[in-house]
Amino acid sequence: EAQVTQNPRYLITVTGKKLTVTCSQNMNHEYMSWYRQDPGLGLRQIYYSMNVEVTDKGDVPEGYKVSRKEKRNFPLILESPSPNQTSLYFCASSLIRGKKGEKLFFGSGTQLSVL
């Protein structure tokens, strides 16, 4: 089954404790992206990757890191989480970025709470 898999689904942590949210897709997609969803703010892009070893900042990259060592994986790293990073996070992928209207496939989300 074609899918984007994020782990964990729920995560509670404390300020300053490094964490990684994993994302994997099995569709051989080139483009992957991370979003956060906050009440009243909709979906905002954190980072994206056009292909292996190619990453770039989205609209709200501060406090986050990503890596794209393999095509299928795109982990989101919070080196020193803070309470304002409490949010619902979504990983997404698409076949080719730049092809007009290429639709994104989303994971099920990771609800992160930073205390």
Place this chain on the structure above:
Amino acid sequence: DQQVKQNSPSLSVQEGRISILNCDYTNSMFDYFLWYKKYPAEGPTFLISISSIKDKNEDGRFTVFLNKSAKHLSLHIVPSQPGDSAVYFCAASTGGSQGNLIFGKGTKLSVKP
């Protein structure tokens, strides 16, 4: 500055009636528009899209209308069903190698039996 605006946070409609969700945009370079649907505890899923060279695209009960001069698009759901209750996100793209999807804040649709 918000480039894609969904000014109605919520909408309530009776089952069987039409649901109309609206979206406005400011960037005239947007050339592709998409609607995503999101249920609680799930990721958004693609619903329907439209290219800027068209003014209408239909897929079953779902129709998207684009008015480029007004920089406005709308999603019509006819007839509405309780299973359509979800948050709907409008998204726009400029395409090209630098293009990324810009999402609106979403509209929560409630379809009452």
